[in-house]
Amino acid sequence: xxxxxxxxxxxxxxxxxxxxxxxxxxxxxxxxxxxxxxxxxxxxxxxxxxxxxxxxxxxxxxxxxxxxxxxxxxxxxxxxxxxxxxxxxxxxxxxxxxxxxxxxxxxxxxxxxxxxxxxxxxxxxxxxxxxxxxxxxxxxxxxxxxxxxxxxxxxxxxxxx
Numbered sequence: 655x656x657x658x659x660x661x662x663x664x665x666x667x668x669x670x671x672x673x674x675x676x677x678x679x680x681x682x683x684x685x686x687x688x689x690x691x692x693x694x695x696x697x698x699x700x701x702x703x704x705x706x707x708x709x710x711x712x713x714x715x716x717x718x719x720x721x722x723x724x725x726x727x728x729x730x731x732x733x734x735x736x737x738x739x740x741x742x743x744x745x746x747x748x749x750x751x752x753x754x755x756x757x758x759x760x761x762x763x764x765x766x767x768x769x770x771x772x773x774x775x776x777x778x779x780x781x782x783x784x785x786x787x788x789x790x791x792x793x794x795x796x797x798x799x800x801x802x803x804x805x806x807x808x809x810x811x812x813x814x815x
Contacts, residue, residue, distance in 0.1 A: 655755060655775070658753075659754070661749070661751055665731050665747040665749075666732050666733070666734060667706070667730065667747055668735070668742055668744055669742060670687055670688045670691075670729075670741065670743070671728075671745075673726075675721050675724065676720040677721055681726060689728075691742070697733045697734060697736070698730050698731065698732060699730075700731065703729070703730060703791075704747075704790070704791060706726070707789065708724060708726075709724045710724075727745060729745065748787075751810070751813075752808045752811060753779075754808050755767065755809070757804065758803070759801055760800065760801050761798070779811075780813060781811035781812065781813060782814050783810065784810040790806065791805060791806040793805070
C-alpha cells in the first residue's frame with residue numbers, strides 16, 4: 655500500500671467533537687449525535703464527511719497506548735463560519751503535507767491498515783508525523799459498516815530532518 659503525497663489547503667470545518675481513547679471509544683456516539691443535525695449546516699462545500707482526530711503534542715504513535723486520550727470530530731467542510739448550528743463548533747484544519755492512503759473495507763477492520771501505516775510504511779519513509787490533525791475523508795464511495803466501503807486516510811507528515 656503506497657500512499658500519494660498531497661499538499662492540503664486549509665479547510666474550514668463545522669461539526670461536533672468528543673474526547674475519547676481507544677478503550678472508551680465514543681465514535682458511534684459522536685456520529686449518532688452529528689448525523690441527525692448535519693442538514694442544519696447550510697454552507698457545505700460538498701456532501702463528503704471528514705472524521706478527524708486531534709492528538710496533543712505528547713501523543714506517541716511509536717509507543718502506542720490505547721488509554722491515551724484524543725479529540726474525535728465528525729465534520730463537513732464549509733465556505734465560512736457565519737452560521738454554525740447550535741451544539742456544533744467550528745475548526746480550522748491547517749493545511750500542509752499529507753500521506754493519503756486509499757482504504758477499502760469495513761471501518762472496523764481498519765486497525766491493520768493503521769498498523770501498517772505507523773509500523774511499516776512510516777519507519778521506512780522519508781517522512782515523520784507532523785503535529786496536525788489526522789482525518790478520514792468519507793466521500794461518495796463510503797458505506798458505513800460495508801466491506802465494499804471506500805475512504806481516504808490522511809496522515810499529516812513532514813520530511814525527516
